[in-house]
Amino acid sequence: MKDLGEIKESLVRCVEQLDEENSLKLAKEVLIEGIDPLYLLDLMNEGMKRVGKLYDCRDYYIADLIMAGLIFRQVLELEEMTDFFHAKYNKKTGKIVIGTVKGDIHDIGKDIFRYMLEANGFDVIDLGVDVSRELFVKNVKKHNPDILALSGVLTSTVDEMREVVISLMEAHLRDKVKIIIGANHLTQEAFRFIGADGFATDASVGAKLCREWMNVGNGQGVEGNG
Known part of the structure; x- marks a missing residue:
């Protein structure tokens, strides 16, 4: 070789x-x-x-x-x-609802993350781009996913991601789902402000974190290398 x-x-x-x-x-x-x-x-x-x-x-x-x-x-x-x-994942690893938050129409990063999740055995419900907080809440209620994944390329999406988390709290759904956020611009400070369970700046790292959650149920923020 x-x-x-x-x-x-x-x-x-x-x-x-x-x-x-x-x-x-x-x-x-x-x-x-x-x-x-x-x-x-x-x-x-x-x-x-x-x-x-x-x-x-x-x-x-x-x-x-x-x-x-x-x-x-x-x-x-x-x-x-x-x-x-x-062969590796002959049964579904878990269920994830994913979408790019309102105010952002970028989907490449989201799509790559979705491909990674599907390759890791997840059942993925993709809501697309420019997704309102109301639609995220509606689909968490409807699909009862293990994980909710929020994507955003623009730095302004930090505030919108926080609003999604707040909306889930108001709907009494926050404790029923893990939340991972993904974007190159994310930092530990933004992660804590948003109130998610984990974050990743790299699709591969994010997919591995989601698998870890399904294996041990213990979320943490991680940044991708590079």
């Missing part, structure tokens, strides 16, 4: 450059050679983070983010990946 360092850099670079053909080709090759699908997910996530940074620097546009998301999804749908996760 090729050197893992070489594999990592090649695949991450292909994702970063939005090279759909070679990203899929390399992903298939390393899976056939025996790479751990979970490690492949981490490599894809690293490529996505680089795409996000290029977008933040205005070198990439919304269409580029969408393309990166499509590449990520196609890798997840490779037969070797689906077989692995179906």
Whole structure:
């Protein structure tokens, strides 16, 4: 098998450059050679983070983010990946309601997190973007999820995330669901202000935290590396 360092850099670079053909080709090759699908997910996530940074620097546009998301999804749908996760999680890990909060229409980060959650065996109810606090409360009542995931790219979404938590408290639902918040701009201070159970600045780290909650029921805030 090729050197893992070489594999990592090649695949991450292909994702970063939005090279759909070679990203899929390399992903298939390393899976056939025996790479751990979970490690492949981490490599894809690293490529996505680089795409996000290029977008933040205005070198990439919304269409580029969408393309990166499509590449990520196609890798997840490779037969070797689906077989692995179906075998690993032959029953649902838990149920999660997810959405981008009101005032924000960005969905790439949310979608990547959703893909990660689904790969980890979660049943995901995706409410989309610009979701009102009332709609979050309605769906927590309706679906009785284990976890509620709030996403937001804009720094202004911190206040809206807090309002969602307050609305759940007013509806007497706060103690019935774990809440994870996700965005690159989140800090420990913002996390405490919002009143969630956990936070992540990285989709892969956030998915792992959700699995830990289902395993031990003990939430904590974590920041992704990079």
